[in-house]
Amino acid sequence: MNLTSQIENIKNKISGKIILNEDLSKLSWFNLGGPAKVLFKPKNLNELSLFLKEINKNEKIKVLGAGSNTLIRDGGFEGIIIKLGKSFNHLSLFDQDTLIAGASVLDKNLSSFALENSLSGFEFLSCIPGTVGGAIRMNSGCYGEDISKIIISVQVMDLDGKMRVIYSPDIKFSYRNCNLDENLIFISATFKGKKNKKINIKKKINTLVKQKNETQPSRIKTCGSTFKNPENYKAWKLIKDSGCAGMKIGDAYISEKHCNFFVNKGKANSKDLETLIKKVRNKVFEKTKINLELELQIIGKEK
Numbered sequence: 001m002n003l004t005s006q007i008e009n010i011k012n013k014i015s016g017k018i019i020l021n022e023d024l025s026k027l028s029w030f031n032l033g034g035p036a037k038v039l040f041k042p043k044n045l046n047e048l049s050l051f052l053k054e055i056n057k058n059e060k061i062k063v064l065g066a067g068s069n070t071l072i073r074d075g076g077f078e079g080i081i082i083k084l085g086k087s088f089n090h091l092s093l094f095d096q097d098t099l100i101a102g103a104s105v106l107d108k109n110l111s112s113f114a115l116e117n118s119l120s121g122f123e124f125l126s127c128i129p130g131t132v133g134g135a136i137r138m139n140s141g142c143y144g145e146d147i148s149k150i151i152i153s154v155q156v157m158d159l160d161g162k163m164r165v166i167y168s169p170d171i172k173f174s175y176r177n178c179n180l181d182e183n184l185i186f187i188s189a190t191f192k193g194k195k196n197k198k199i200n201i202k203k204k205i206n207t208l209v210k211q212k213n214e215t216q217p218s219r220i221k222t223c224g225s226t227f228k229n230p231e232n233y234k235a236w237k238l239i240k241d242s243g244c245a246g247m248k249i250g251d252a253y254i255s256e257k258h259c260n261f262f263v264n265k266g267k268a269n270s271k272d273l274e275t276l277i278k279k280v281r282n283k284v285f286e287k288t289k290i291n292l293e294l295e296l297q298i299i300g301k302e303k
């Protein structure tokens with residue numbers, strides 16, 4: 001059965017949104033990307049499980065959080081994009097120092113919730129524009145902190161629609177990565193902080209946010225750092241020293257404020273961004289013999 005027929009069958013059993021050929025550009029911070037064959041916004045956990053049980057296992061499935069680290073190609077996504085909505089956007093205090101957050105909670109809301117509950121360790125999340133789900137996949141972090149330092153467990157659903165819990169000692173987190181299976185959908189996670197005075201936590205948040213605003217651009221169409229920092233190097237400096245500052249392809253350009261932030265000025269397409277990425281990578285390699293590794297996730301097909 002083709003995907004459209006499968007979707008017609010499932011639609012009668014589900015009240016969440018299932019949209020065919022949905023434009024994905026509004027789901028990425030770059031504001032770029034072609035359509036997905038299917039966009040599914042499950043109303044709740046049961047619907048997500050039912051959907052996964054019914055859908056053919058050969059279909060490509062990808063979850064998107066806030067899209068703040070994902071470049072979607074112009075040809076769109078040849079499969080199903082899952083976007084977790086309201087019922088995955090919950091926060092609760094489990095005990096004195098333990099929080100549970102749904103996967104679609106914004107990082108900065110998790111940070112604010114921790115502050116409200118006098119828990120420190122979450123301050124850095126005020127600087128990251130993604131969701132809890134994206135932060136776990138990417139082991140997101142800044143200023144010496146990252147998700148691996150506060151996470152206790154993650155509740156996941158597999159492609160058979162079955163739930164399980166994975167505890168942090170069983171997860172290998174590395175710099176902007178983790179070894180959790182690509183096919184798992186993160187549903188929620190449990191985090192542990194340290195009790196501290198609200199005034200101290202607030203002060204740290206303000207310092208980090210200020211530092212971030214001073215060194216990185218904001219209110220632009222970007223996905224943050226394009227490349228990972230190679231060991232003992234800063235990607236932005238390698239890019240700058242290789243003479244790439246100011247480089248552009250069409251409306252895709254490199255931020256003047258931070259050379260590792262690539263930007264859609266307005267009319268760029270994903271191809272422009274990808275061409276710029278390749279050009280910069282080649283230039284840096286020519287000059288330094290260092291092969292920059294992408295931090296950004298690129299999904300979909302070319303047009």
Ligand SMILES: Cc1cc2nc3c(=O)[nH]c(=O)nc-3n(C[C@H](O)[C@H](O)[C@H](O)COP(=O)(O)OP(=O)(O)OC[C@H]3O[C@@H](n4cnc5c(N)ncnc54)[C@H](O)[C@@H]3O)c2cc1C
Binds near residue numbers: 065069223
């Ligand atoms: C201005 C700006 C500043 C940034 N600064 C930082 C920074 O300081 N530090 C940093 O680490 N990053 C930074 N980023 C990058 C980005 O915000 C992080 O990587 C963020 O954690 C991505 O979250 P997201 O929800 O947007 O993920 P998305 O871009 O939507 O997805 C990223 C990956 O996570 C997967 N994913 C998302 N949700 C789930 C889920 N529920 N289950 C399974 N997989 C899932 C996706 O499939 C994809 O592979 C910045 C980005 C911007 C635009």
